[in-house]
Amino acid sequence: MLARPWLHFDRQKQWHDSRRSGLLGIHVVSSTCSKPSYASLWKNGWFDWLWFGDAPKPKELDMSVAVQVETKGLVPQSVTAHSNHVTPFVALLKACAKRKDLYQGTQIHNVLLKRDLLGKHLDNEGKSSSNGAGHERGARQRCLGYGAVLGAAVVDMYAKCGAFQKARQVLDDLPVRDVVTWSSLIAGYTYYGHATEALDCLDQMREEGLSPDPLTYAFVLKACGTTKALDKGKRLHDEIVEKGLHGKDLVLSNCLVDMYAKCGALSAAQEVLEELPERDVVSWSSLISGYAGVGHGEKALHLFEQMQHEGILPTSVTYLSVLKACASIGALDKGKEIHDEIARRGLLVNDVALGSAVVDMYAKCGALPKAQQVLDELPARNIVSWTALIGGYAHQGQGEQALRCFEQMQCEGHSPTAVTLVCVLTACGTIAAVDQGERIHNVIARLGLLETNTLLGNALVGMYVKCGAVAKAQQVLEGLPVQDVVSWNALITGWMQLGEAEQAFKCLDHMQRKGFTPTSVTFLCLLKACGNIGAVDKGEQVHDEIIRQGLLEDDAFLAMAVVEMYAKCGALLKARQVVDELSIEHVVSWNALIAGYAQKGQGEEALDCFASMQAKGILPDAETFVYILKACGTVGLIENAQEYFVTMKSKFGIKPDLEHYSYLLDVFGRAGHLDKAVKVIQKIPFSDNLSAVWSALLDACHKWGDVNVGKWAFEQVRQLDRSDTTVYDIMGKIYAAAGMQHDAENVRSMQRKNSVV
Numbered sequence: 143m144l145a146r147p148w149l150h151f152d153r154q155k156q157w158h159d160s161r162r163s164g165l166l167g168i169h170v171v172s173s174t175c176s177k178p179s180y181a182s183l184w185k186n187g188w189f190d191w192l193w194f195g196d197a198p199k200p201k202e203l204d205m206s207v208a209v210q211v212e213t214k215g216l217v218p219q220s221v222t223a224h225s226n227h228v229t230p231f232v233a234l235l236k237a238c239a240k241r242k243d244l245y246q247g248t249q250i251h252n253v254l255l256k257r258d259l260l261g262k263h264l265d266n267e268g269k270s271s272s273n274g275a276g277h278e279r280g281a282r283q284r285c286l287g288y289g290a291v292l293g294a295a296v297v298d299m300y301a302k303c304g305a306f307q308k309a310r311q312v313l314d315d316l317p318v319r320d321v322v323t324w325s326s327l328i329a330g331y332t333y334y335g336h337a338t339e340a341l342d343c344l345d346q347m348r349e350e351g352l353s354p355d356p357l358t359y360a361f362v363l364k365a366c367g368t369t370k371a372l373d374k375g376k377r378l379h380d381e382i383v384e385k386g387l388h389g390k391d392l393v394l395s396n397c398l399v400d401m402y403a404k405c406g407a408l409s410a411a412q413e414v415l416e417e418l419p420e421r422d423v424v425s426w427s428s429l430i431s432g433y434a435g436v437g438h439g440e441k442a443l444h445l446f447e448q449m450q451h452e453g454i455l456p457t458s459v460t461y462l463s464v465l466k467a468c469a470s471i472g473a474l475d476k477g478k479e480i481h482d483e484i485a486r487r488g489l490l491v492n493d494v495a496l497g498s499a500v501v502d503m504y505a506k507c508g509a510l511p512k513a514q515q516v517l518d519e520l521p522a523r524n525i526v527s528w529t530a531l532i533g534g535y536a537h538q539g540q541g542e543q544a545l546r547c548f549e550q551m552q553c554e555g556h557s558p559t560a561v562t563l564v565c566v567l568t569a570c571g572t573i574a575a576v577d578q579g580e581r582i583h584n585v586i587a588r589l590g591l592l593e594t595n596t597l598l599g600n601a602l603v604g605m606y607v608k609c610g611a612v613a614k615a616q617q618v619l620e621g622l623p624v625q626d627v628v629s630w631n632a633l634i635t636g637w638m639q640l641g642e643a644e645q646a647f648k649c650l651d652h653m654q655r656k657g658f659t660p661t662s663v664t665f666l667c668l669l670k671a672c673g674n675i676g677a678v679d680k681g682e683q684v685h686d687e688i689i690r691q692g693l694l695e696d697d698a699f700l701a702m703a704v705v706e707m708y709a710k711c712g713a714l715l716k717a718r719q720v721v722d723e724l725s726i727e728h729v730v731s732w733n734a735l736i737a738g739y740a741q742k743g744q745g746e747e748a749l750d751c752f753a754s755m756q757a758k759g760i761l762p763d764a765e766t767f768v769y770i771l772k773a774c775g776t777v778g779l780i781e782n783a784q785e786y787f788v789t790m791k792s793k794f795g796i797k798p799d800l801e802h803y804s805y806l807l808d809v810f811g812r813a814g815h816l817d818k819a820v821k822v823i824q825k826i827p828f829s830d831n832l833s834a835v836w837s838a839l840l841d842a843c844h845k846w847g848d849v850n851v852g853k854w855a856f857e858q859v860r861q862l863d864r865s866d867t868t869v870y871d872i873m874g875k876i877y878a879a880a881g882m883q884h885d886a887e888n889v890r891s892m893q894r895k896n897s898v899v
Contacts, residue, residue, distance in 0.1 A: 231259070235295040239302035247299040251312070254296065260289045260316060290318040297323055301330020306339070319350065325358045328365070337365035341374060354381075356391045363397040367404030375401045379414075389419050396424045403432025408441075423454050431463040439471035458489055458496050465499040469506035477503045481516070491521055498526040505534025510543075525556045533565040541573035560591055560598050567601040571608030579605045583618070596624050603629040607636035616649070627658045631667055638671025643680045646671065662693060662700050669703040673710035681707045685720075698728035705731050709738020714747070729755070729763050736769040745777035764796050771805035775812050783809040800828055804835055811842030816851045833862040837869060844872050844879075852876045856889075867893055 231250060238247035254260055293316040300309035309327055313319060324347040331340035344354065344362050354362065359382055366375035379398055382388050389395060395418050402411035411429050415421055426449040433442035446464050449456070456464070461484055468477035481500050484490060490497050497520040504513035510531075517523055517531050528551040535544035548566050551558070558566070563586060570579035583602055586592060592599050599622045606615035615636055619629050630653040637646035646668065650660065665688050672681035685704050688694050694701050701724055708717035717738055721731050732755040739748035752770055755762065762770075767790045774783035787806050790796045803826045810819040819839055826832065836858040843852030856873040859866060870893035877886035 231292055232295045235299045239299040242303050244303040244305055247303060251296050254292055260293050290316065290320055290323065294323040294326055298326035301327050304334055306330065321352050321355050321358055324352060325361060328358060329361045332361050332365045335368065337368040340365040341371065356387055356394045360394050360397040363401040367401040370405050372405040372407055375405060389417065392420060392422060396428060399425055400428035403428050406436060408432050423457050423460060426454060427457065427460040427463060430460060434463045434467040434470065437470050439467035439473060442467035443473065443476060458493050461496060462499050465503040469503045472507050474507040474509055477507060494522050494524050497523065498530055501527050502530035505530050508538060510534050510538060510540065525559055525562060528556060529559065529562040529565060532562060536565045536569035536572060539572045541569040541575060544569035545575065545578060560595050564597055564601040567605040571605040574609045576609040576611055579609060593623055596626050599624065600628045600632065604632045607632050612636040612640060627661055627664065630658060631664050634664065635667040635671065638668065641675050643675065643677045647680060662697050665700060666703050669707040673707040676711050678711035678713050681711060695725055698730050701728065702730040702734045705734040709734060712742065714738055714742065727758060727760055729760055729766065732760060733765050733769060736766065736773065740769050740773035740776060743776045745773040745779060748773035749782065762794060764799065767796065768801055768805060771802060771809060775805060775809040778813050780809060780813050780815065800831060804838060807835060807838055811838060814846045816842060816846060816848050820851060833859050833866065836862065840869060840872050844876050847876065847879055849876055849880050864896065867896065
């Protein structure tokens with residue numbers, strides 16, 4: 143294999159650099175544009191015309207020049223010996239690659255083949271000539287070199303046009319292949335998402351004794367990131383370090399950061415970034431994007447602040463990741479701050495993607511009026527912008543508004559994507575708009591979108607289920623060319639919600655016969671439904687299947703669902719048996735059991751479970767104490783409730799929240815200890831959502847006929863929530879029971895006035 147020869151003209155280094163960077167290119171126009179004559183192009187040298195850009199305006203070249211030059215016999219026989227004659231073909235091929243013009247590129251390739259400018263036959267001649275003159279060997283060597291240059295350009299053109307079979311054929315036929323040629327093919331595969339093929343090319347290139355250069359490594363690292371090939375990426379990283387390239391080429395270093403980030407190895411990505419002698423906005427953006435992509439929004443925002451402290455100005459790409467981070471954690475205030483910064487820099491004027499990201503951020507943070515305002519003010523909006531807003535309304539349960547946006551979007555001439563249609567179907571489901579959903583269904587069917595899009599099929603089944611049209615949902619599911627377990631789960635849930643347990647279990651059987659294995663989600667749906675309708679026999683069947691698949695020991699929430707199902711069905715002994723038989727016990731399972739006893743009014747048994755749980759070394763959580771306090775209230779265990787309320791913080795370090803205070807108040811209220819209930823309220827360290835607490839005290843006053851405390855509770859509720867008219871009824875009944883008819887009438891009068899207002 144011949145090494146790549148130096149190009150013999152004064153601009154050799156400039157040419158080599160341009161070949162690597164892809165900076166050399168031309169504009170292509172129709173033949174009606176003014177341009178030099180074909181003959182004068184050869185006479186004056188295309189190299190000067192293309193390289194220095196000193197052609198007559200508009201400095202544009204017709205693609206047909208190459209073909210017509212050939213047909214008019216204007217290609218000199220010495221073309222293979224002069225780089226000035228190679229350069230224009232390379233430039234034309236680059237232009238074709240840039241425009242993805244496969245037809246014109248193929249024509250140019252054919253010209254090169256006719257004149258044997260790729261050096262295919264020269265290599266054979268060189269081998270047959272044993273001791274020719276040095277000058278002749280040098281000329282042949284140069285021709286092979288120019289053939290390698292042209293060959294790399296042809297491979298690059300085909301690769302950028304996506305014609306990989308042709309690109310590979312050209313590469314295989316070249317007598318001289320260098321790292322640039324291989325890199326062109328690797329880059330093409332990577333760009334079009336064929337990462338596995340790109341990595342295969344690297345192995346084949348190595349077999350030919352060629353070593354990757356920094357640009358090759360950059361392309362291959364991108365392929366590793368695409369395929370999550372972390373081990374391969376690590377090996378490449380080690381090579382880069384061994385060759386002394388690490389930290390010397392910022393582009394390569396950025397690719398390393400990006401590869402680790404895309405593979406989810408965020409600590410390694412951050413380590414690479416921190417070791418860099420210099421880093422730019424690309425380095426930081428790759429890492430920020432990695433953290434934002436896996437939902438670590440807070441970390442992404444922290445890195446963003448670090449980047450700014452280093453004086454690096456964010457780009458639109460950076461802002462896209464930061465907005466995604468804000469959306470993932472609901473950081474509305476930070477999102478507003480970023481939005482203001484983007485607007486101040488005027489970046490929303492020409493960047494539709496950035497505008498869409500701002501809309502998406504506000505929508506996912508629940509600030510839908512602001513999301514709508516931003517979309518309305520965007521100078522340009524596209525289907526992504528509209529989909530973000532429609533999705534926001536749909537997921538917030540505002541189906542009607544989502545459908546209005548969908549209509550407005552269509553009036554603007556935007557065609558919905560599959561993602562848009564999923565959001566619209568979700569909106570239909572939230573408001574049970576089955577007629578609108580059916581119209582969307584017809585559009586989807588007409589476009590043939592259900593043939594390959596599983597997500598859309600799932601959304602369609604889910605929409606019919608939420609609208610209560612479960613039979614229609616089953617009909618749709620059975621007609622889907624591509625099904626998955628998500629659709630079956632939705633259908634099973636739908637039948638169980640209608641109380642049709644038999645139908646649900648038929649679906650389970652049908653699903654399994656089609657080769658779909660039930661997931662934990664499937665069983666959770668079935669168990670919840672069995673508990674809600676008291677179908678303990680069906681629940682036991684599900685329990686047996688879970689045991690058969692060995693899922694109970696590894697999934698704490700599934701175990702909890704089994705216990706909860708038995709408890710809701712009143713089979714508390716069976717629920718206790720399940721908990722006792724678990725090899726790995728979890729607090730959530732015990733919580734479900736304690737809640738079951740509390741719900742059935744068996745407070746003593748609930749406390750016994752609590753003691754057993756602690757004896758086994760399982761620590762309670764905040765939810766445990768909610769159920770314990772509730773259990774104490776059902777049987778009037780006042781002292782126990784007080785003790786548990788104190789020890790939850792002193793012994794277990796659990797700070798009581800509003801729910802704990804509410805249940806303690808309920809314990810005192812049920813027992814008629816209203817003075818203690820008042821003291822509980824006075825100790826609550828919260829100021830929000832107290833109207834429910836005061837309402838509970840008012841109920842207790844009604845039960846025990848305490849007018850004075852009742853009046854106080856009534857006034858507190860009125861101040862906190864004037865829309866709650868039920869408290870007027872309760873206070874009126876308290877007065878009436880105490881024989882205070884005049885006061886009762888005054889309260890009813892206040893209620894009427896409040897209703898008018």
